[in-house]
Amino acid sequence: MNSELNELYQQVILDHNKNPRNFRKIEEPTHHSEGLNPLCGDHLHIYLIIENERVADIAFQGNGCAISKSSASIMTEVLKGKPVKEAEEKFKEFHDLITGHITDEDQIEAMGKLAVFKGISEFPVRVKCASLAWHTMNAAVHQKDTVSTE
Amino acid sequence: MPLRFFSKLQSIKQIQMESEILTSEIKTSAPDFSKIRENFPTLHQTVKGRQLVYLDSAATTHKPVQVIEKIDHYYRLQNSNIHRGVHYLSQLATEEYENARIKVKNFINASSEKEIVFVKGTTEGVNLVASSYGNRFINEGDEIIITHMEHHSNIVPWQLLCERKGAVLRVIPINDRGELIMEEYKKLLNEKTKMVAVVHASNTLGTENPVKEIIEEAHKYNVPVLIDGAQAVQHFEVDVRALDADFYTFSGHKLYGPTGIGVLYGKKELLEKMPPYQGGGDMISYVSFERTTYNELPYKFEAGTPHIAGGIGLGYAIDYVKGVGLQAIKQHEAALLDYANKKLLGIPGLTPIGTAEKKSSVFSFVLENIHPHDIGTILDVEGVAVRTGHLCTQPLMRRFDVPAVARASFGMYNNTDDIDALAEAILKVFKVFG
Numbered sequence: 001m002n003s004e005l006n007e008l009y010q011q012v013i014l015d016h017n018k019n020p021r022n023f024r025k026i027e028e029p030t031h032h033s034e035g036l037n038p039l040c041g042d043h044l045h046i047y048l049i050i051e052n053e054r055v056a057d058i059a060f061q062g063n064g065c066a067i068s069k070s071s072a073s074i075m076t077e078v079l080k081g082k083p084v085k086e087a088e089e090k091f092k093e094f095h096d097l098i099t100g101h102i103t104d105e106d107q108i109e110a111m112g113k114l115a116v117f118k119g120i121s122e123f124p125v126r127v128k129c130a131s132l133a134w135h136t137m138n139a140a141v142h143q144k145d146t147v148s149t150e
Numbered sequence: 151m152p153l154r155f156f157s158k159l160q161s162i163k164q165i166q167m168e169s170e171i172l173t174s175e176i177k178t179s180a181p182d183f184s185k186i187r188e189n190f191p192t193l194h195q196t197v198k199g200r201q202l203v204y205l206d207s208a209a210t211t212h213k214p215v216q217v218i219e220k221i222d223h224y225y226r227l228q229n230s231n232i233h234r235g236v237h238y239l240s241q242l243a244t245e246e247y248e249n250a251r252i253k254v255k256n257f258i259n260a261s262s263e264k265e266i267v268f269v270k271g272t273t274e275g276v277n278l279v280a281s282s283y284g285n286r287f288i289n290e291g292d293e294i295i296i297t298h299m300e301h302h303s304n305i306v307p308w309q310l311l312c313e314r315k316g317a318v319l320r321v322i323p324i325n326d327r328g329e330l331i332m333e334e335y336k337k338l339l340n341e342k343t344k345m346v347a348v349v350h351a352s353n354t355l356g357t358e359n360p361v362k363e364i365i366e367e368a369h370k371y372n373v374p375v376l377i378d379g380a381q382a383v384q385h386f387e388v389d390v391r392a393l394d395a396d397f398y399t400f401s402g403h404k405l406y407g408p409t410g411i412g413v414l415y416g417k418k419e420l421l422e423k424m425p426p427y428q429g430g431g432d433m434i435s436y437v438s439f440e441r442t443t444y445n446e447l448p449y450k451f452e453a454g455t456p457h458i459a460g461g462i463g464l465g466y467a468i469d470y471v472k473g474v475g476l477q478a479i480k481q482h483e484a485a486l487l488d489y490a491n492k493k494l495l496g497i498p499g500l501t502p503i504g505t506a507e508k509k510s511s512v513f514s515f516v517l518e519n520i521h522p523h524d525i526g527t528i529l530d531v532e533g534v535a536v537r538t539g540h541l542c543t544q545p546l547m548r549r550f551d552v553p554a555v556a557r558a559s560f561g562m563y564n565n566t567d568d569i570d571a572l573a574e575a576i577l578k579v580f581k582v583f584g
Contacts, residue, residue, distance in 0.1 A: 002531050002532075004531060005528060005531050005582060008527070009524075009528075009582050009583070014582075014583065014584065018519075038540075039539055040521075040522070040523040040538065040539045040540075040554055041523075041539060041540050041544075041547065041553040041554040042523075042553075043553070063553045064521065064553075065521035065522075065523035065524045066520075066521060066524045066583075067523075067524070069521075123527060125527075126523075126527060129523065
């Protein structure tokens, strides 16, 4: 099979697409935002409970392609328990990874679970899919109700 | 000149010479569609190491070398601003541009070239009518009827008009095959109805709507009808007089012509009583600070320097399409759609969206548990270009309860190999997703 495709649709991504983690609604979130990618119809909600500047809980719900769904799923795993400040730093780092601005293999490896998205940089039209959950999380943290990647 | 560039030019020239021979052949006998494909230079390239398979003609068609050459010729040898110029080039450009208008008139069988307004595309055609006709003749409480399968460009201009005027938008529902429920349409028509705007062929479902009947029904209430022909004129013959359409609009770039040019046909008596759409040069006959009188039709609606090269290019695109023959194109595309149905409907996990009895060459589908955007990416890696997403028909996505679809659409240059490639690529999608 084509190696670019293998990079893009890694088993980890396909697994999170099929069995998304933290895929639920948080009934009383401290922060919430709705993310839309009108181009492909991706649509998700990110719910957070932020206590003492930390992500005490984070979950998501919605519809989307394998990339956007798995990205949201992995993001919730990575951010749970982390300081809000670190979440924002990770967002920037993740964005640099998927837009091809991080190429150093060691640096990519150090990103842990997020490293599976390095293949996105070969598919520029899919950057929006991978980053939708992160943009939405960022908007929620900054108390914005909706965000669109258009 | 770099050698590579030169050789490319040479090869285009060669294709052109061959295609000129071909065009003369077409007129006397049934067209050979495998040779027609040779006329489209963009199709002859590899994408990611594979021969390009282009199945996105409903978004835009490729352009035959005969059209490309004419646009090139215009900019090299005829470029000038049109109308009122006394010099040689201006007269030449004006003649070419106005000649294109006559070609359009004949193409859709309008009564007069005064009824042919050049616009940017179908979207502007709808907006022109919604703004000009709508602002003058549609008022609070009036009703506008559209269908559930409209492209956003035939929804939003009417919504904006409704917001401005306090008018009400009514929607003709569709059945599960994606066909209009005509009984419901008849129920929606009443004395308050002031406009009916309907797509001739759906860009998402392929459904060909019974526009003649729709127009007849509306005319019983003296209601004008606008037909969005963006997905029609390239697939079958359209005769605006036989249909008795009041407005008919389409784009050049889906008709093997350039982008940025399109046509709004309007019955003369309607266009005459409508106010200008935009103000500027070309649309006036006399201007003072106290008063302006407007130019005659169609120039009243053509403010500013138009897309001259586009108009000319569209004229030659029409020549090309007529040269091949819309009857032959229709048959060829119907055979392709048949083949696609046989080849693709047997794939387990594939569900078609849009199964109307009367359908143009569009095949939209979804795959079980796989988002269309993922389908699109994998197909692209296989060299197969399809469109994925809501296709500017979000209300249809909700009607069929899908977030998006994948759409393969065919033009005159497609063949059964393209569909075989699509079928293989779809199997690849299932393989990636296990």
